[in-house]
Amino acid sequence: MDKEFKILLDEAKKYAKKRILSDYTYCGHVSCALMTEKGNIYTGININSKCALGNCAEQAAILEMLKNGESEIKKIVSYSVKGYIYSPCGKCRELIRMINSNNLKTKVMVDENRYCTINELLPEAFERKE
Numbered sequence: 001m002d003k004e005f006k007i008l009l010d011e012a013k014k015y016a017k018k019r020i021l022s023d024y025t026y027c028g029h030v031s032c033a034l035m036t037e038k039g040n041i042y043t044g045i046n047i048n049s050k051c052a053l054g055n056c057a058e059q060a061a062i063l064e065m066l067k068n069g070e071s072e073i074k075k076i077v078s079y080s081v082k083g084y085i086y087s088p089c090g091k092c093r094e095l096i097r098m099i100n101s102n103n104l105k106t107k108v109m110v111d112e113n114r115y116c117t118i119n120e121l122l123p124e125a126f127e128r129k130e
Contacts (some may be wrong), residue, residue, distance in 0.1 A: 004075055005109050008033040008041065012079035015045050025049040030086065032057035034076040036065060037102075058092040062099065071100040077109040085111050093122040 001009075015031035030046040044060025047053075057078055065071065073096060078086040087110045088096065096103045096118050104119040 001112055002075075002115070004035060005077060005107075005115070008035055008075060008077045009079060009085070009109065009112075011041055011043055012077055015043055016079050016081045018081045021047075024051070025054070028081070030057045030078055030080045032061040032076065032078045034058075034061050034065065035074045036070045037072040037074050038070060039074075040065075040068070040070060042068070056089060056092050058088045059095065062092075062095060066099070072102050073100070073106040075107045075109070085109055087116075087121060088118075090122075093118055097122060 011033035012031045016028060018026055018029045020026045025047065027047045028045045029048060031043065033041055033043045035041050042061045042064040044057045044062070044064060046057040046060070047055050058076065065073070076088065078088065080086060087108050096106055104117065106118045107115050108118060108121060109115055
């Protein structure tokens with residue numbers, strides 16, 4: 001396994017701890033760790049609710065990164081409490097692409113021994129035509 005992805009996976013595993021917040025909401029079922037081009041690591045956890053409110057772990061990690069003045073993601077991994085590695089959902093793929101055009105080169109861990117880029121996961125990116 002790639003050394004940097006091993007570090008990211010270990011970070012993500014630290015935060016994958018499902019917690020029930022209320023009768024309607026839980027968090028931490030999925031966690032995310034990303035590494036920026038500057039080498040900084042940011043993490044996030046998901047929030048789920050019974051009425052489709054909530055956020056992905058990738059969004060939480062991205063917000064932390066943006067809060068700290070960065071937008072270029074070198075590598076990203078998401079991990080669930082069930083022990084699965086997930087690639088970002090379509091919404092998160094678009095968000096990654098839209099915050100910095102260089103993020104089409106972002107490497108995504110899709111399983112322990114396989115990686116691909118956001119560009120490969122999202123070949124038909126959303127383009128607004130006016």
